[in-house]
Structure formats: C-alpha cells, structure tokens
Amino acid sequence: MKFARDFKETLASQDFPPHWVKNAIPYGQLKKCLKKVQQELHDLGLDPDTLRALLDPNTTAPVALQYRLKAANNSSFVRPKLTVYVHMQDGIAVDASLTPTSRVFFERVAAEIRSDHEFGEITQKPTPNLVQQGGNTQHDNYEKVEVPLVFDGKFFDLLQSDVNNLDALQTEERQRMTADVVELGKEVSLVCRTSRFSKSDLSRWRYIFELYLDAEIFFGTHERDHGNRSSQMALKQLQWFQVEVERRNLAKEFKLRESHVAFVRFVNLNLSLLKNLQFQELNKLAIFKILKKFDKRTSLGVSKTFHSTIQSEGLLSRDVAKDVCAKMSQELVTVVPQLNDYLCPVCFSVAYRPVRLHCSHVFCIRCIVKIQRRNEKYCPLCRADVMMSASADNLDRTLEKYMKKYFAKEVKEKQRTNEIERGIEDYGPNYAHHDCSVM
Numbered sequence: 001m002k003f004a005r006d007f008k009e010t011l012a013s014q015d016f017p018p019h020w021v022k023n024a025i026p027y028g029q030l031k032k033c034l035k036k037v038q039q040e041l042h043d044l045g046l047d048p049d050t051l052r053a054l055l056d057p058n059t060t061a062p063v064a065l066q067y068r069l070k071a072a073n074n075s076s077f078v079r080p081k082l083t084v085y086v087h088m089q090d091g092i093a094v095d096a097s098l099t100p101t102s103r104v105f106f107e108r109v110a111a112e113i114r115s116d117h118e119f120g121e122i123t124q125k126p127t128p129n130l131v132q133q134g135g136n137t138q139h140d141n142y143e144k145v146e147v148p149l150v151f152d153g154k155f156f157d158l159l160q161s162d163v164n165n166l167d168a169l170q171t172e173e174r175q176r177m178t179a180d181v182v183e184l185g186k187e188v189s190l191v192c193r194t195s196r197f198s199k200s201d202l203s204r205w206r207y208i209f210e211l212y213l214d215a216e217i218f219f220g221t222h223e224r225d226h227g228n229r230s231s232q233m234a235l236k237q238l239q240w241f242q243v244e245v246e247r248r249n250l251a252k253e254f255k256l257r258e259s260h261v262a263f264v265r266f267v268n269l270n271l272s273l274l275k276n277l278q279f280q281e282l283n284k285l286a287i288f289k290i291l292k293k294f295d296k297r298t299s300l301g302v303s304k305t306f307h308s309t310i311q312s313e314g315l316l317s318r319d320v321a322k323d324v325c326a327k328m329s330q331e332l333v334t335v336v337p338q339l340n341d342y343l344c345p346v347c348f349s350v351a352y353r354p355v356r357l358h359c360s361h362v363f364c365i366r367c368i369v370k371i372q373r374r375n376e377k378y379c380p381l382c383r384a385d386v387m388m389s390a391s392a393d394n395l396d397r398t399l400e401k402y403m404k405k406y407f408a409k410e411v412k413e414k415q416r417t418n419e420i421e422r423g424i425e426d427y428g429p430n431y432a433h434h435d436c437s438v439m
Contacts, residue, residue, distance in 0.1 A: 003289050004028055010282060020279055023165045025286040030159060034290070036151040038297045044147065051299040067300045069156070069309045077160050078309050080302075082147040159290070166283055170320055173276055177324045180269055185331030187262040192336055194405055199255040202406065205336045208250050208263070213333070215241040217270065218277070218321045228319065231278040238270055266332075277321055337406045345381060346371075349417070350410040352403050356396045359384040365395070366418050 004027050011021050041051070054065040066085070069078045192202040217237040220226050229237065245251055251263050291303035344351040344364040353365040361381045363371075368390055371380075377388050404411050416433070423431040 003286075004031060007282070007286055014275075014278060016275065016279055020169065023162070023169050024279075025162050025166070025283045025290070026158070027286045027290060030155065030290045031293070033151060033155045033158060034294055034297060037149070037155055037294070040149055040151050041298060048297065048299045055299065055301070067302070069302060069305055078156055078306075080149065080152045080156055082149055082152075083144060084147060085144055155294070159287070163287070170276075170280070174320045174323055177269065177272060177276075177320075178327050180265070181324065181327045181331050184262060184265055184269065185335055187258060187265070188332060189335045191256050191259045191262060201254050201256055201259040202336065203409065204250050204254060204259070206338065207248070208245060209333050209336050210338065210340075211241055211244050211250075213338075215244075217241065218273070218325055228321070231274060231281050234274055234277060234321075238274060242267065273321055273324055280320065337402075339407060339410060342403060342407065350403060350407055350414050352400065352407075352411045352414045354396045354399045354403065355390055355394045356399070357384075357390055357394060358386040362396065362399070364414070366421065 007027050011024055016024075041047070051065065055067065066081075066083045068081050068083075070081055188205060192200060192205050194200050194202055215237045216222075216229075217234050218229050220229060251260065254260050254263070287306075288303070291306055295301055295303050339350065342351055343349065344367055345361070346363055346367040349364070351362050351364045354362050355365050355368045356362050357379055359379050359382050361379055363380075368387075371387055372390070375388070377385050379386055420431075420433045423433055
C-alpha cells in the first residue's frame with residue numbers, strides 16, 4: 001500500500017508531462033488484478049505453500065507443476081501457462097508423501113481428470129521407466145493437464161500493454177531530443193565560427209564542453225564509478241556543472257546573444273533528459289515491485305523471467321540517455337574542438353608546432369628536438385624506429401594552421417614557453433625573458 005501511494009504522489013509532484021503520467025504503469029490496477037489471480041489460484045487449491053511445494057524441482061511428490069511465460073503465436077504478447085504433471089499407475093498416484101496442502105490439490109486434479117477434461121486437454125504418454133513387481137511389468141504413465149487460468153492472463157496482458165506504451169513513448173522522446181540536439185549543434189556551430197572581423201564564443205563554448213565532459217552527468221568513466229548514473233547522481237552532477245559554469249562566468253561573458261539562447265537550450269535539454277531518466281526509473285521500480293508482489297502471493301517465480309521474455313526495446317533493455325548523449329557527442333562536442341585532442345603526449349601541452357612522424361603519431365617540435373638530442377630512436381607511443389628520421393619535412397602545416405585558429409591562447413603560451421627554454425639553453429639559467437614591445 002505504501003509504494004502505491006508513493007508512486008501516485010511522485011507522478012503528481014515531479015512535474016512530468018501529462019501524457020507521460022497517462023502512460024505510466026497502472027500499479028493500482030495491477031494490484032487489483034493480482035488479488036483476482038490469487039483468489040483464482042486459491043479456488044483451485046493452489047495457495048502459495050502448495051505452489052511452492054509442487055514447483056520445487058527436487059520434490060518426490062506424484063504431482064508436479066510448471067509455470068511458464070511463452071510468446072503467443074502471431075503476437076508480441078506473452079501467455080502464461082500452468083501445466084500439471086500427475087504420475088499415475090493403474091489410475092492411482094504412485095505412493096509418495098504429500099503435504100496436506102498438496103494432497104488437497106492432487107485430489108482436485110484427479111477428480112478433474114476423471115470428469116473428462118473439464119479444465120483442459122489431458123494427454124497420456126508412457127514414461128521411459130519400467131517398474132518390476134512380482135514378475136509383472138507395468139507401465140508408469142503420467143497425466144498432463146493444462147490449467148486454464150483467466151486472471152493471470154489478464155494481469156500480464158495489462159502489464160505488457162503498458163510496457164509497450166512506455167516503449168513507444170520512449171521512442172518518441174528519443175526522436176524529439178535527438179532532433180533538438182541536431183538543431184542545437186547548428187546553433188553552436190554558428191556562434192563558434194572564427195573570423196578576423198566577427199565576434200566568436202568559441203573559447204567559452206570549449207570551456208563549457210570541457211566542464212560538461214568532466215561532470216560525466218549520465219555516465220561515469222572512472223574505474224570506481226563507471227557505468228550508468230542513477231537519476232539522483234545525474235542530478236548532482238548536473239548541478240555541479242551549472243555551478244561551475246556560473247562560478248567561472250562563462251555564460252555571462254558570451255559575446256553573442258545567440259550563445260545565451262543556445263546555452264539555455266543546452267541546459268534545458270539536459271534537464272529534459274534527466275526528467276526522462278527519473279520517469280524511466282520510477283516505472284522500472286513499479287514493474288519490479290508488482291512482479292515481486294506477484295511472486296510473493298503466488299510463488300510462481302515470474303519476476304526472473306518476465307524481462308527477458310517480453311523483449312522490451314525501450315523501457316527495460318535500452319537507455320534513452322545513452323542514445324541522446326551519443327548524439328550530443330556527435331553533434332555538439334565535436335563542433336567545438338577540444339584541447340585534449342591536440343595535446344602532445346610527452347609534455348601534455350598543445351602540440352605546437354606539430355611534427356607528424358612516419359608512424360602517424362604527433363608530437364610538438366620541442367619534444368621531438370629533446371628526444372633526438374638524447375639519441376632515442378623509438379616513438380614513445382608505438383615504439384617504431386622513426387624518431388631520428390624526423391625532420392622539417394614532418395611538420396604538419398595544415399594542423400599547425402588549425403591549432404593557431406582554434407587554440408590561439410594555448411599556442412601563444414606554448415610559443416612563450418619554448419622561447420624561455422631556448423633562452424635558458426643559449427644564455428644560461430639567469431636568462432630573463434622579455435616579451436617584444438613596440439614603442
């Protein structure tokens with residue numbers, strides 16, 4: 001009762017869109033249907049204790065049960081199937097101990113067998129075992145009875161229908177957010193264009209996306225916390241990202257009004273994705289709770305097989321956040337060149353001036369010179385014998401021009417650092433660097 005109330009209150013208080021709430025798992029209806037399932041089983045003599053005993057694979061009783069969820073023919077829905085196997089010898093159950101509850105059910109099944117298939121189709125097949133008694137060979141037979149339950153079918157029809165509706169909703173939301181990401185990517189691309197005579201917010205957007213990647217809002221990549229984030233952790237990381245952007249005045253210092261609009265849209269997109277994650281988690285929890293309650297009241301053990309049997313493509317198996325974040329990486333982050341992609345793997349500063357070795361690895365020219373002075377022949381990354389053959393011909397002029405265009409500040413700092421190092425080498429440790437100034 002407590003979860004049903006909390007579930008209803010959470011749906012009402014979390015500002016989910018009305019059409020989301022309409023498609024949420026109808027936990028209350030499922031609980032009512034479950035009561036009818038329980039009563040139907042009880043009327044057949046199948047209380048939870050009886051079911052638990054008869055479903056035990058190690059039981060020696062002459063009655064055995066099997067409950068399975070199977071996909072229906074020409075339908076994506078599953079159909080529950082309760083099958084009773086009664087071992088018979090001359091029309092009488094083989095002598096074995098039965099619990100009082102299981103004996104009640106066994107007598108009921110035996111009566112149904114004698115009443116000419118009233119509850120289902122009965123088949124008889126010889127078992128492969130033969131029992132020798134007093135020199136006479138007798139065949140052991142078993143009766144197979146499919147018990148036609150009504151309300152468990154209604155329960156799973158209702159549950160799977162709602163899961164399918166949620167899958168359709170998730171697909172719709174994924175498509176909507178993906179389209180928003182594409183449009184946002186176009187906006188960011190426009191405000192990040194670099195030109196000699198126009199304003200650009202490239203550097204600010206680069207810092208924003210660096211913070212966004214560091215926040216790892218929806219996915220963790222570190223060893224201790226890798227994998228999908230819960231909605232609570234995603235909310236915490238999103239708040240950290242917003243605080244850092246505000247603390248560094250990145251959004252306030254935009255030069256273009258379009259950048260302000262794009263940033264608000266970017267934050268709202270993440271909030272929408274977070275809201276979707278919260279709604280998804282809430283419905284997954286409702287499904288888990290109702291299946292757990294189903295097992296508790298019936299002992300039929302369907303909670304372990306339901307998820308794999310229905311083959312849900314949205315709610316239970318795929319993740320909207322994963323798809324949308326992948327689209328963000330493709331359409332947004334790649335629009336703004338990231339400094340981490342252009343660092344020298346030796347000094348970890350921008351690889352200016354870039355030297356591309358014959359093995360295709362790129363290093364800054366300063367590190368190449370130092371390595372050659374040490375007579376080290378091998379590439380630090382792949383160990384190919386290419387280092388000593390590097391020359392001015394290996395300078396990547398196109399990449400050098402690209403770095404000066406998109407990482408002007410970092411390139412300027414790298415040039416100054418190189419000048420200081422060369423000055424110390426030429427004039428000694430007392431060298432004092434002075435920037436060129438035109439009076």
